[in-house]
Amino acid sequence: MLGGVANMSNMSNIMSCFLLLAALFAPGRTAEVSLWNVDINSTQHAVFRKTLYANTTIFMKFQGDVGSCDRTVAFNISWYLRSSVCYNEVFNTPDNKAINMFAMEHMLKEGWSGFYSQGYVYFDNCSALFSPKVYYADFNPYQPLSSPKSDPSNQSLTWPDKPDIGAVAKAWEDSPYLFIVKVQPVFRGPEEEDFTFTMKVEMKGPHDYSSPADWPQMMFFMVMCIVYVFFGTLWLFWCACYWRDLLRIQFWISGVIILGMLEKAVFYSEYQSIRYRGDYVEGAVIFAELLSALKRSLARILVLIVSLGYGIVKPRLGTTVHRLAAVGLLYLLFSSVEGVLRVTGGFYGTVALVANLSLSLIDSCVMWWIFISLSQTTRLLKLRRNVVKLSLYQHFTNTLIFSVVASIIFIIWTTKVFKLVDCQKSWRDLWVDDAFWRLLFSTILLVIMVLLRPSANSQRFSHSPLIDEDDEEDDAKEPMLNEAFEGMKMRGSKPDANGSQKLLSKEDEDLKWVEENIPTTVADVALPAMLDEEEEILKTKMERSKME
Structure with a gap:
């Protein structure tokens, strides 16, 4: 597990370097007026x-x-x-x-x-x-x-x-x-x-006032509008079917879907305005940039709270909420400044450079925090031997690792094709530089929607505590993942043939105390321990008694 955390940290550090490199060569291109x-x-x-x-x-x-x-x-x-x-x-x-x-x-x-x-x-x-x-x-x-x-x-x-x-x-x-x-x-x-x-x-010209560099971008926003309408319809259907079992995290997902739908519609309207009028309304463009900044901020917070296990592993975030709010507000501030300066023509000033570098730094910190939180949550679920939730977070982790690898490859390609060239001939592909990041997040959002979709067992699925080994009825309800614990020695009590329990040896007791009290990774020290409190256990037992 320690090696896995180290690999995730190294990957996030590599991603951070590429984000900073991309910020230094950011083109800051806006739609062309006519x-x-x-x-x-x-x-x-x-x-x-x-x-x-x-x-x-x-x-x-x-x-x-x-x-x-x-x-x-x-x-x-x-x-x-x-x-x-x-x-x-x-x-x-x-x-x-x-x-x-x-x-x-x-x-x-x-x-x-x-x-x-x-x-x-x-x-x-x-x-x-x-x-x-x-x-x-x-x-x-x-x-x-x-x-x-x-x-x-x-x-x-x-x-x-x-x-x-x-x-x-x-x-x-x-x-x-x-x-x-x-x-x-x-x-x-x-x-x-x-x-x-x-x-x-x-x-x-042939497409009214639209340019060949902006035409593919306008078509992309039109397609993304349709995609987000599909996301919203699908999510609304799921919520309507299981409205009695909705979780708080699912309301966050709804908000991000709505903001994404509005963002794509506003940007598509902007390109349509340029196509038929030749120019855009500056106030409308600024509103679009501010809406985009709000959506991107909430999107990062959503991925963070899923990684922290909110609503799935732990019922509340405690003091972590203040850090999440601080990160979201900082990203919203700098992304709003960068977007407004870009559309008003002041993108190449000192303030714009500071805002762009700050955004890259915040993104790097968020990426590091996400992977550290995922490793902590995954480790806790393995200790709990919760098969369903462990499988969910393994799929989510694989999706994020894929997105990081794809981002690194894409940044290398764009840097080589668009930035580090003496004569930039691939101007027709400039729209891809912006469309890729929007499409990448839409893919992550789709994965989150599928993994955390409303269902009949949503309430039972949410932040249930670690199952006691002596609770045979609960063990029957949540089977253990044998593959994840193959070769592990159970240090708890073991029933014998007569139903009695053998006492733990002195060595086993010491090893069990080390596992429960001494952190195995730096992440265990950096982030608060995700252990269930007594009131959470009582609350879960009450919910189970109601279901029975």
Whole structure:
């Protein structure tokens, strides 16, 4: 048993290291919007980033009051559309460096590839600029970007169709795109005049405003909505059938299922809003992140209280409740801060880094606590020789070990494919980085639902004390697991042929005292001993007498 605890501790420590590594390289990617409104009041560059489907059209319109700028002011509007095979070149390049890429005809590094297209239009005055029906010139040809050490290619490709109202460019393939607009006023008077207006940029393709990077994520949330509706329906059916025998732990499971259903529905609504409107409501997105943070916090608490044996091995948690509440509140606080900063654009600040590292540290501690608690609970059930509960926790432990191994493999894969690469070409698979963790917990939740589902014997199944060896009737009700105790020497009293009991030898008495009073693992010292109190024994005997 000591070796098993050591293996679990080593596994949780390895998991902790990988969680911290994943936090250091966390991308913090949010859903891509397709509609922007930029205020213009001087010579200005505006940078827009998005993954686009082929044949996605980019529209550009200007809105403002004609009286806000003088008729002596003209405007030269130029744009530059650039695709890249490398996702990190488009999305990880800061705006001040991306502006320097305006009109560039080569890639940033040797071996990278992509295309570019550029154009411009001159507006003689504000009235022409603010006209709602502006037909720009035909779509400009796009050309392949050359290597930094070679001459630009003269090869160009064009589209046969004409642009729509306000259309300035069109995507030529499924790829990440960088769209840069330069607004340059031309003053024809003796003095520079003040002006202000709004530039509206939108990108609409085959799936409305949705991008190829976000479309699989939206489909995933739709499927997960259906899955959680199935979870809720199944759990409601079980609870309705055995509503008289419900345990407290089963109400916790119900709460997590409801929150999971709401979370998936809210996120799916967010992606649907972006698809049809081009943008999302910031308040709704913040609400979705806070709901997700609450659900993840309760999910971790649920796994912890199951591992501690609450409602199954022990009727209450005692002082452990305060530690559980502290862990849940800390995780809720830091996950809420991280989510809000991510959707509001402040993810790369110091506060966001501290929140992300704190989340990884809390997750590591929770993982360690879960495995230590499982080893303690499993050991106690073996001492009690409770076959049913021991089998339940063995299945639960195997599920968690599988999830840890799968997490380690997945973190290694994502680190290799998404983080530690010079040119990130697997941008279509970025949605998997978020979907995997949601799917993994849903699997653990399903296992918990199956193992702790309501049944006719729920009350008899809950936190029954250690069965006395001289209680023959109770022994008949709960058979012992012979395989788990094969080769063990029973140090209790043994009936002889005449029904009398032999006295224990001095050596057996000493060994029995050591087993009962001296802990065998560090976990026995770290966590409170899970022994039944006298009132728990009395309560269980009363329940049995009622059943009989």
